[in-house]
Amino acid sequence: MKTIYLKNGQIIRAEILQQTATNILIKTSEGKTIQLNKFEINTVSFNEPVKLPKEEEKKQFQAEQTTSPILAEVPKPVVNFRIDQLKRNDLEVHIGLGAGRYSPETQGLPVQIQNKVGLASGTLPTVIDKPTHSPELSETYGAIYTWKRWSGGITGSYLGNRSTYNSHSYASGMIYSNGSFPERQSSLKNELSFLAFTNERFDLRPTIGYQYFWGQSQDTNLSTSYYIDSGLYLYSQGVMNFNETLKGYTIGLKATIRLGERWENRLEYHNLNLSGSQNGSILSSLAPTNLSQVAFIKQGQNISWDAQGFHLLYRLVYRVTPTISVYAGFQFYEWKYSLNSYFQSTFSSKDGLIGVDLSNPGAYLIQQKLMEAVGKTVNSESRSAILELGVMKRFEFVSQ
Known part of the structure; x- marks a missing residue:
């Protein structure tokens, strides 16, 4: 009988019956016939097996009982995107960038009023070419x-x-004006909404709010040329500035349509009920081509009006994680004005108040009221639009 020590720690007492270059056939002391691969054998001894310490026996027993380990697949953690709308307690912050476009009612209004007033005296109207608006960077936040x-x-x-801005008229010769300038609009809104209906796919919220708008148009290089039969007669270089403020209540609806766990369509529609004012001025220097005399002219207007319109918003939202989302969308504002009061004046450093006969101030007041009445018949409106890309972050608060 020989003692065979295997590499896995097992010890076998057996007789060697047959062997080849790679295998060995043995008969154990219990009478079993086993074929072993020589690679499994550590040593073969003619001596009795050495008694192992208990700790070694334990290791040997574990080695004999050990089989190839079965690797259990660790399940991936389940990400829950569902929000219980009736148990929410969170703050959602968003910020977006994009392209904006703003088309206010500014220098076009006094020209239209003058055109209508001039019809009575047969004055040829001033023609305003259709303005162009090149979008620039916009920002949204909330x-x-x-x-x-x-x-x-x-x-x-x-x-x-x-x-x-480009205009031309033929009242006495030809007058041509042109300018290129930035126009800006800012808005701020406080709002409150209530979740009137919700299910797995749809939410509906009536909303009320109060919104502010600030608009500015400023041209620091407005030029005007006066031509007569012999050519250029007068030239004017000036600065135009219009500032508008509007504020008022809004009422509307917010809807969320969920498409699966991650995608959302968010739509908002708000009616705008606004009121405010606009102050405009054009300060220019006027000189003939021979520079024989230079005059400074300031034209001003003050308007008080109401505005009725709407605000439309759409965002396609993708939830990257349960609390972080990205979105793409647009916003559109439009309102039409209703004129309350209108005042216009022109002052020249050479002639003083133009069109004012100090000996007959009543006629001047009548003229102002006439222009105000005419202004109320002019259809005036403003529009603005935003294309935006943004990110949202939701901060959840755990109720104690």
Whole structure:
């Protein structure tokens, strides 16, 4: 009998019956016939097996009982994107960038009023070419806190474009004006909404709010040329500045349509009920081509009006994680004005107030009221639009 020590720690007492270069056939002391691969054998001894310490026996027993380990597949953690709309307690913050376009009612209004007033005297009208608006960078932002069915917060935007202005008239010779300038609009809104309906795929929220708008058009290089039969007669270089402020209540609806766990369509429609004012001025220097005399002229207008319109918003939202989302969308504003009061004046460093007969101030007041009445018949409107890409972050608060 020989003692065979295997590499796995097992010890076998057996007789060697047959062997080849790679295998060995043995008969154990219990009478079993086993074929072993020589690669499994550590040594073969003619001596009795050495008694192993208990710890070694334990290791040997474990080695004999051990089989190839079975690797259990670790399940991936389940990410829960579902939000219980009736148990929400979170703050959602968003910020977006994109392209904006702003088309306000500014220098076009006084020209239209003058054209209508001039019809009575047979004065040829001033023609304004269709302006162009080249979009520039826009910004949108907001923070909305939601607790169960109630939501409230602040949203805002900043947008603008570069616009052109070209006009010409033939009252006495030809007058041609042109300019290229930036126009900007900022808005800020406080809002409150209530979750009136919700299910797995759809939410509906009526909203109320109060919104502010600030608009500015400023041209620091407005030029005007006066031509007569012999050619250029007068030239004017000036600065135009229009500032508008509007504010008022909004009422509307917000809807969310969920497409699976990650995609959302968000739509908003708000009616705007606004009121405010616009102050405009053009300060220019006027000189004949021979520079014989230079005059400075300031034209000003002050308007008070109401505005009715709407705000439309759409965003396609993708939830990257349960609390972080990205979105793409657009916003569109439009409102039409209703004139309340209108005042216009022109002052020359050479002639003083133009069109004012100090000996007959009543006639001047009548003229102002006439222009105000005519202004109320002019259809005036403003539009602005934003294309945006943004990111949202939702901060969840755990109720104690």
